[in-house]
């Protein structure tokens with residue numbers, strides 16, 4: 001009798017064991033139909049981004065893994081760069097108080113009359129998108145935000161993507177990890 | 186003169202602003218310069234993400250650590266070995282890999298991949314989900330002992346663990362199972378990954394995280410000094426799957442492989458209160474009473490499940506609020522009906538896309554119906570979990586000596602050292618060796 005009971009218990013346990021194992025293997029196996037050989041990374045689509053500034057605040061890294069990127073082939077090299085200077089200056093000069101970038105990450109260099117080259121220092125950029133906003137509103141839109149993969153730790157759920165009001169951030173293939181503006185021209 | 190041009194250009198900018206408002210993608214406002222001097226266009230850097238190779242290494246590390254920990258816990262029976270594994274995993278998966286991806290979060294990737302048409306996961310994510318559970322099915326929760334960086338971190342700080350009353354433990358212990366259900370619900374409906382959102386330790390692993398993340402992590406660790414592994418016991422949704430597997434495991438750690446002499450020395454060594462006393466020699470209640478209670482519980486089970494199922498499906502709209510698109514639709518409707526004058530960034534962005542309100546409403550309706558179904562299923566599951574928890578407390582298991590409870594034991598190996606039989610066994614082993 002006692003032995004019989006043990007056997008029943010063992011049998012029950014074995015059955016559950018097999019069931020549970022199958023359930024886990026089945027779930028995983030089924031989701032394997034949806035696997036890709038290449039991995040994916042998070043990226044901002046600059047055409048959807050509205051430069052709201054949340055990228056600077058919501059990344060799990062501080063400063064953010066998002067930086068301003070400059071594609072020179074689109075840039076107009078304007079003297080009065082609307083990404084570099086505020087459009088409501090108290091006085092028209094290139095003094096620090098009239099510059100847009102709060103982190104002082106953007107510098108300019110004279111190239112030739114009347115052109116200036118604008119350079120972003122990524123180590124200073126906080127990804128706030130102020131310059132991007134200026135550039136897309138009044139300029140050629142050669143400045144835009146991208147998640148920089150030398151910094152991004154590729155969170156399972158990107159916390160900027162979660163907060164992005166424009167839904168501009170999604171996973172893309174790691175083979176082509178940037179959505180650069182110039183590529184489309 | 187220069188001043189003049191500047192003012193002119195700025196007013197030109199203002200004019201362009203108004204034209205820009207009508208066109209979304211406004212580029213090429215200024216012609217690209219043709220340089221006279223030898224000026225070369227700088228190229229834009231594009232630092233590449235970590236190689237795919239790394240995910241193979243991660244998977245290999247996971248497997249090796251699982252095997253090593255199982256070996257240390259079940260075969261060698263050495264706490265030191267387990268501890269070294271956990272320390273390594275804390276450094277590797279925690280501080281080096283910054284806590285992503287982890288098995289705990291992978292539940293959500295699997296859930297989303299199962300229910301979404303477009304979402305795909307890399308193979309290694311599926312492995313991170315399945316391997317620890319399979320190991321648990323064979324060896325118990327060895328993942329928790331030596332591989333999980335969260336477990337390792339909490340194990341380090343568990344300096345003065347107190348014993349919680351069993352009923353507190355059992356009641357709070359229901360929460361992880363519910364959390365598991367919720368995280369699957371929110372992941373499957375595409376509302377978000379709540380396990381990642383409320384992840385307390387990832388902030389510590391990344392140092393530079395937000396203040397709140399740092400504080401929550403700190404608080405949980407502080408609690409963890411006195412209540413060992415609070416995240417594991419009362420929050421971790423992955424631990425639930427591991428518990429179920431461990432309850433059925435083929436092999437499992439023992440306090441001593443020899444016969445227990447009931448010296449009670451090990452009783453309070455377990456930080457997570459997993460050690461159970463032998464069942465009393467005389468049965469406290471008659472078998473029939475217990476069986477009767479079980480029968481009643483199983484009879485009311487369908488009613489409880491139906492009740493909770495109905496309850497959660499009627500309040501499914503509450504859950505749906507977490508979906509960003511549901512929030513957006515609410516906001517857009519409010520604006521259209523003039524209930525609010527302030528627009529949000531999200532509603533502005535939506536209007537800029539030019540997608541019609543009908544399309545948005547249709548999509549949202551679809552999401553709401555998914556939530557209706559999902560929340561109902563979650564309700565059924567909740568009912569089942571609650572009844573099973575009661576069943577568990579009322580089933581008397583025969584134990585002839587002190588034993589770890591297979592679900593609660595995290596295989597840390599702390600109890601080995603204090604057992605006198607184990608000391609004898611080790612000495613013998615040495616003499617033989």
Ligand code: SF4
Pocket residue numbers: 044048049050051052053054055129145160163164165166167168169
């Ligand atoms: S949160 Fe979204 S919209 Fe805002 S700046 Fe970042 S990508 Fe652009």
Ligand code: SF4
Pocket residue numbers: 042058059060061064065066147151152153154155157158159160161
């Ligand atoms: S994935 Fe993580 S690290 Fe990368 S940008 Fe998003 S929040 Fe920042």
Ligand code: SF4
Pocket residue numbers: 289328329330333334335336337414416417418421422423424427
């Ligand atoms: S219970 Fe969860 S957090 Fe704790 S060790 Fe196990 S998997 Fe990690």
Ligand code: SF4
Pocket residue numbers: 438454455456457458459460589590593594595596597598599600601
């Ligand atoms: S091995 Fe299990 S029973 Fe022993 S102390 Fe660790 S958790 Fe407790």
